Amino acid sequence: MSTLKAVRGTRDLLPPETELWNHIEATARRVFARYNFGEIRTPIFEDTSLFARGVGEETDIVSKEMYTWEDRARAQSEKSQSLTLRPENTAGVVRAYIEHKLGETGLLQKLFYIGPQFRRERPQKGRYRQFWQIGAEVIGPPSAGSESPLRDAEVIEMLATLLDELGIVGWKLEINSVGSSADRARYVAALREALAPVKDRMCEDNQRRAETNPLRVLDSKDAGDQEIIDGLPKIAEYLDAESTENFRQVLAALNACAVPYTVNPRLVRGLDYYTRTTFEFTHGGLGAQNALLGGGRYDGLSEVLGGPKAPGIGFAMGEDRLVLTLQAQAAEAKAALADAFVAPLGEGLNAEALKLARELRGAGLRVELGDGGFRLKKSFEMGNKLARKIVLLGEDELSSGMLTVKDFATGEQVKIARTNLTEALR
Ligand code: AMP
Numbered sequence: 001m002s003t004l005k006a007v008r009g010t011r012d013l014l015p016p017e018t019e020l021w022n023h024i025e026a027t028a029r030r031v032f033a034r035y036n037f038g039e040i041r042t043p044i045f046e047d048t049s050l051f052a053r054g055v056g057e058e059t060d061i062v063s064k065e066m067y068t069w070e071d072r073a074r075a076q077s078e079k080s081q082s083l084t085l086r087p088e089n090t091a092g093v094v095r096a097y098i099e100h101k102l103g104e105t106g107l108l109q110k111l112f113y114i115g116p117q118f119r120r121e122r123p124q125k126g127r128y129r130q131f132w133q134i135g136a137e138v139i140g141p142p143s144a145g146s147e148s149p150l151r152d153a154e155v156i157e158m159l160a161t162l163l164d165e166l167g168i169v170g171w172k173l174e175i176n177s178v179g180s181s182a183d184r185a186r187y188v189a190a191l192r193e194a195l196a197p198v199k200d201r202m203c204e205d206n207q208r209r210a211e212t213n214p215l216r217v218l219d220s221k222d223a224g225d226q227e228i229i230d231g232l233p234k235i236a237e238y239l240d241a242e243s244t245e246n247f248r249q250v251l252a253a254l255n256a257c258a259v260p261y262t263v264n265p266r267l268v269r270g271l272d273y274y275t276r277t278t279f280e281f282t283h284g285g286l287g288a289q290n291a292l293l294g295g296g297r298y299d300g301l302s303e304v305l306g307g308p309k310a311p312g313i314g315f316a317m318g319e320d321r322l323v324l325t326l327q328a329q330a331a332e333a334k335a336a337l338a339d340a341f342v343a344p345l346g347e348g349l350n351a352e353a354l355k356l357a358r359e360l361r362g363a364g365l366r367v368e369l370g371d372g373g374f375r376l377k378k379s380f381e382m383g384n385k386l387a388r389k390i391v392l393l394g395e396d397e398l399s400s401g402m403l404t405v406k407d408f409a410t411g412e413q414v415k416i417a418r419t420n421l422t423e424a425l426r
Helices: 017-034 048-056 060-065 090-099 149-166 181-195 204-212 214-219 223-230 241-256 319-335 347-362 376-386 395-400 418-425
Strands: 045-047 068-071 081-085 109-118 130-139 171-177 275-283 291-297 312-318 338-344 367-369 387-393 402-407 413-417
Touching: 017 109, 017 130, 017 149, 017 319, 045 048, 045 090, 048 060, 048 081, 048 090, 090 109, 090 130, 090 312, 130 149, 130 319, 149 171, 149 241, 149 275, 149 291, 149 312, 171 241, 181 214, 204 214, 214 223, 241 275, 275 312, 291 319, 312 319, 338 347, 338 376, 347 367, 347 387, 347 395, 347 418, 376 387, 387 395, 387 418, 395 402, 402 418, 413 418
Parallel strands: 338 367, 338 387
Antiparallel strands: 045 081, 068 081, 109 130, 130 312, 171 275, 275 291, 291 312, 387 402, 402 413
């Protein structure tokens, strides 16, 4: 009999890796609690039409990636129904908001979720068919402040805090505004006009997008088309005064908290109920699938699903990608050389060498300590394996306060005053 394996695009999470998953989830829960979010758990499958309406029929997710089946009626009183494994969680949260009349509280609903999502994508590093998202939504009646640009900035600032608290180093935030649906309609008309004379020179995919959904041309990674895309009109030029002011306020609040960002005019979403702010956090260590998370405002979604006016903003973070990033960082840290190898020249200098290592470590340097019992040759060999530089501490060095430092990469050997040593080793 052939052995059974986990289905393509799915995988088992085993110890010790599951500890890292739990750590990420615990950190997210702790940060969400400080911002006063509460947890929501929606069903893993829903009526297919929720996603057709809430994510959009023309998206890749709905048109080709959903796990959908016909659920047969089991009794005469039941109807058969088309069901779908959730490909994302925003539609489910907004459905629950409407179903439980959460808007009637008159307050903002701040809800987070953690759970698996399902998409039939081509599996590769960082892209799976069952993957985990950690996400949150801030949604409510306009009287509760749900339309305020402060909500956008607050959510983005929370994400910067969460990534920092997780210890993710080197994340980048890209942000843009897609304006109101009227702004976007004017922009799409301008894009069509600009694409008409050049689209024949673009790849097949982009020729099709230029016809069906010109905004998607902006996402294209096709190398040959980049020059044309860079020359296309930018959405910022089509925002009306209100949308422009709104975006300015989001950025001003981020500036006030010193959250670094880049405005990326190509970051757009194609559907009408996406409005104003869109953003993405990326990480260079992830390769082709470099998005850690994506989010944005969806002021028209509740109405599309038959609910009351309930502007909202949210995001979804790829937990699998957080795990990959943290694992890569840990492997890199393990492989990295120490800043210095401190070598006492003789056993009588061991205590002084420990004192020097303590000084350097206190300044945040990564330091290996040799032993005065080693011969000089052995100290150099060991230092070369473990550190970028070796610091020799002999009687002369101790009394003169001038230490001998050799850089293993360049072979250069210099005398450095003890007071300047930390700077020289950094
Ligand atoms: P989206 O719902 O498409 O905006 O995706 C939000 C985030 O979920 C992305 O930035 C990724 O980090 C993550 N993500 C989306 N699709 C996948 C997938 N197939 N496998 C792993 N992570 C994913």
